Amino acid sequence: MSPLRGIALKLTSVVLFVIMSAIVKFTSAEVPTGEAVFFRSFFALPVIVGWLLLRGDMKAGLYVASPMSHFLRGIVGSGAMAFNFAALGLLPLPEVTALGYAAPPLTVIFAAVLLGETVRLFRISAVLIGLLGVLVIMVPLLTVSEVSTAVLWGIGCVMSSAVLRALVQIHIRRMVQTEQTSAIVFYFSLTTTLLSLLTVPFGWVMPEPVTLMMLIAAGLIGGVAQICLTSAYKGAEAALLAPFDYASILFAILIGYLVFAEVPTVLMLVGSAIVVASGIAIILRERALGLKRFKARPGMTPQG
Structure with missing residues (x-):
């Protein structure tokens, strides 16, 4: 596979994940967060299984060396997804996408604290600039005449999701x-499906037919997006593909405007540019340092 095909698959996954997020946002007024997580995870499973069967990789691809590591990944990742989905129901799509970019700077911090990784002035500066960009994005949300409780909860949810995603990355x-990427992908969806069922007592609903079809589509699209993401890393270096994650803000702004009539503020755009520049600087620096964190990316999703 050529690097250009890898880039094309990466961009396809980015677009599909944004579309999936838009569907979750569209259904959030009717469907509880835990139920949305269930549909996203459960209906991704047949897509992932079909992909493994086509590759003839079902047995080897699902081999597990450490079941507990998959379980922990599922717990933290499902929390990240739940917080992200909750935020989509409370904040505009571009803001949720942009604030989610706090995860890479936080990953650098956690790598230093939890892994003992040496972080020098360049990356410390990039992290601080990225977090400054996050604050800039928050300004329009927090400086309106009356800040609603929903907005505060939304900011709290998306930042909690970013923290958990950073921990998942580590x-x-x-x-x-020790684990196959395909196994990480499959068992994450399986674990998240099972964990989401624990939220049934908290008020699941029977969706209207159109909403039900949209939720199923969100799961299928999420599964295809994950396959595109995983396949992309087989054709190009992770450091080459990583900056394309930030293309999601462009699609989020477009879909937010066309579907939800969400007009981005100037400060949101400025803050997003700052965070993107910081993230790319971190990526380039880590590539120069030869860090191996990018190996984790095929097993990641924008939700955790």
Whole structure:
């Protein structure tokens, strides 16, 4: 596979994940967060299984060396997804996408604290600039005449999701030393499906037919997006593909405007540009340092 095909698959996954997020946002007024997580995870499973069967990789691809590591990845990742989905129901799609970019700077911090990784001035500066960009994005949300409780909850949810995603990135960095990427992808969907069922007592609903079809589509699209993402890393270096994650803000702004009539503020755009520049600087620096964190990326999703 050529690098250009890898880039094309990466961009396809980015677009599909944004579309999936838009569907979750569209259904959020009717469907509880836990139920949305269930549909996203459960209906991704047949897509992933079909992909493994086509590759003839079902047995080897699902081999597990450390079941507990998959379980922990599922717990933290499902929390990240739940917080992200909750935020989609409370904040505009571009803001949720942009604030989610806090995860890479936080990953650098956690790598230093949890893994003892040396972080020098360049990356410390990039992290601080990225977090400054996050604050800039928050300004329009927090400076309106009356800040609603929903907005505060939304900010709290998306930042909680970013923290958990950063922790997942650190955890998967360890997992890829012994676990297959396909196994990480499959067992994440399986674990998240099972964990989401624990929210049934908290008010699941029977969706209207159109909403039900949209939720099923969200799961199928999420599964295809995950396959595209995983396949992309087989054709190009992770450091080459990583910056394309930030293309999601362009599609989020477009879909937010066309579907939800969400007009981005100037400060949101400025803050997003700052965070993107910071993230790309971190990526380039880590590539120069030869860090292996990028090996974790095929097993990641924008939700965790």
